[in-house]
Amino acid sequence: MTSFLYVCTECKQKFARDTVRYLCPDCGKKYIPGAPLRGVLEVEFDYSEIAKCFTKANPDWELFSAVEKKYYPEYPVGGTHFSKASRLADKLNFKNLWIKFDGLNPSGSLKDRASFLIAAEAKRLGEKKIVAASTGNAASALAAVAAAAGFEAIIFVPESAPIAKLVSIVQYGAKIIPVHGTYDEAFRLSLEYTEKQGGLNRNTAYHPLTIEGKKTVGLEIFAQNNFTVPDAILVPVGDGVIISGVYKAFYDLMSAKITNRMPKLICVQAEKSNAIHNFLQTGKYQNAQDPATVADSISVSAPSNAYMAKRAVEETDGFSILVSDQEILNGQTMLASYAGIFAEPAAAATAAALAKISKQQLLASDQQIVLLVTGHGLKDINAAMKNITIPKAK
Ligand SMILES: *Cc1c(COP(=O)(O)O)cnc(C)c1O
Ligand SMILES: [Zn+2]
Numbered sequence: 469m470t471s472f473l474y475v476c477t478e479c480k481q482k483f484a485r486d487t488v489r490y491l492c493p494d495c496g497k498k499y500i501p502g503a504p505l506r507g508v509l510e511v512e513f514d515y516s517e518i519a520k521c522f523t524k525a526n527p528d529w530e531l532f533s534a535v536e537k538k539y540y541p542e543y544p545v546g547g548t549h550f551s552k553a554s555r556l557a558d559k560l561n562f563k564n565l566w567i568k569f570d571g572l573n574p575s576g577s578l579k580d581r582a583s584f585l586i587a588a589e590a591k592r593l594g595e596k597k598i599v600a601a602s603t604g605n606a607a608s609a610l611a612a613v614a615a616a617a618g619f620e621a622i623i624f625v626p627e628s629a630p631i632a633k634l635v636s637i638v639q640y641g642a643k644i645i646p647v648h649g650t651y652d653e654a655f656r657l658s659l660e661y662t663e664k665q666g667g668l669n670r671n672t673a674y675h676p677l678t679i680e681g682k683k684t685v686g687l688e689i690f691a692q693n694n695f696t697v698p699d700a701i702l703v704p705v706g707d708g709v710i711i712s713g714v715y716k717a718f719y720d721l722m723s724a725k726i727t728n729r730m731p732k733l734i735c736v737q738a739e740k741s742n743a744i745h746n747f748l749q750t751g752k753y754q755n756a757q758d759p760a761t762v763a764d765s766i767s768v769s770a771p772s773n774a775y776m777a778k779r780a781v782e783e784t785d786g787f788s789i790l791v792s793d794q795e796i797l798n799g800q801t802m803l804a805s806y807a808g809i810f811a812e813p814a815a816a817a818t819a820a821a822l823a824k825i826s827k828q829q830l831l832a833s834d835q836q837i838v839l840l841v842t843g844h845g846l847k848d849i850n851a852a853m854k855n856i857t858i859p860k861a862k
Contacts, residue, residue, distance in 0.1 A: 479507070513531075626651055627648065743769070799817060
């Protein structure tokens with residue numbers, strides 16, 4: 469580990485790591501439930517220290533970790549496949565297409581990375597209880613790591629979440645509190661719970677280490693890509709924490725002078741769950757009115773990390789793109805049948821977006837492009853059945 473400070477993304481005040489940190493104590497006051505978070509904190513390492521110690525020949529990734537390894541849970545997260553997808557590339561007229569399949573994490577989604585680091589932090593703080601609101605995957609991820617490491621997990625989740633996600637949460641032994649209404653409502657209730665009853669809150673972006681946890685996927689892409697930076701990475705975006713985490717990975721690498729450029733980050737959202745896309749297009753933030761989409765994991769009215777997500781796209785010279793539910797379902801089938809990657813709808817939105825990008829020639833065909841595939845298809849079989857028919861026995 470390297471020493472670090474928390475920096476407020478709005479007022480730039482710095483805070484020591486001493487205790488539990490959520491939002492900036494000043495800017496956080498501007499947060500009103502039902503709107504994006506304000507005063508999200510970011511980890512700033514001692515980059516000259518990393519530059520001194522890091523070597524490609526013998527990379528010590530703990531230098532980039534905000535929690536010491538000795539607190540890590542005994543739970544295998546990350547190290548997922550990164551592979552070339554030439555057949556899918558041919559279909560979409562690209563030459564150098566890669567897939568990072570994070571559905572291969574133990575609970576089936578990239579969310580394991582955030583839950584893992586939060587569990588490590590809980591252990592460091594001597595906290596026994598972890599609380600989260602989730603559309604399903606964060607909850608499942610937290611429940612899983614809590615089971616392995618012996619934490620009590622309390623989870624607020626919309627009762628409309630896909631059944632496989634709810635089943636896994638209960639199987640892992642977490643306490644589940646189903647919520648009428650949307651994820652935004654679950655988020656509000658979970659904050660109320662930790663304020664009154666304690667426990668470490670794992671809510672995405674609210675706890676700054678969720679961004680650091682998700683960052684590891686970016687570091688892995690860099691390492692697995694022979695220590696080179698791809699030209700573009702497509703990221704499915706709900707709350708905007710994954711895309712901020714990927715940004716942070718390449719920001720850290722550049723700040724430590726290990727790399728000298730950023731990949732273009734491409735924000736993929738569903739047509740109706742489009743708050744960050746609109747924010748990027750108009751410069752003015754507005755909640756998505758009715759964020760309903762088949763891609764439940766990216767369905768959110770008020771993305772908690774909207775400001776950082778916008779910055780991640782703008783500062784990498786990326787762009788955002790919307791995909792319809794039908795395009796997402798087609799993308800899911802295409803990803804499965806041309807790359808052998810069965811992804812849940814939110815994750816398949818990246819393939820849907822790439823098809824559109826190909827048609828509109830938004831990226832040059834010889835660029836190295838990475839699809840970040842964030843969740844496994846078996847997490848939502850009902851959605852996957854919408855676009856196919858299973859032959860009946862005669
Ligand atoms: C949570 C999630 C996303 C979106 O991540 P955000 O940080 O909310 O933007 C995308 N895909 C899957 C599978 C997820 O679980
Ligand atoms: Zn601040």
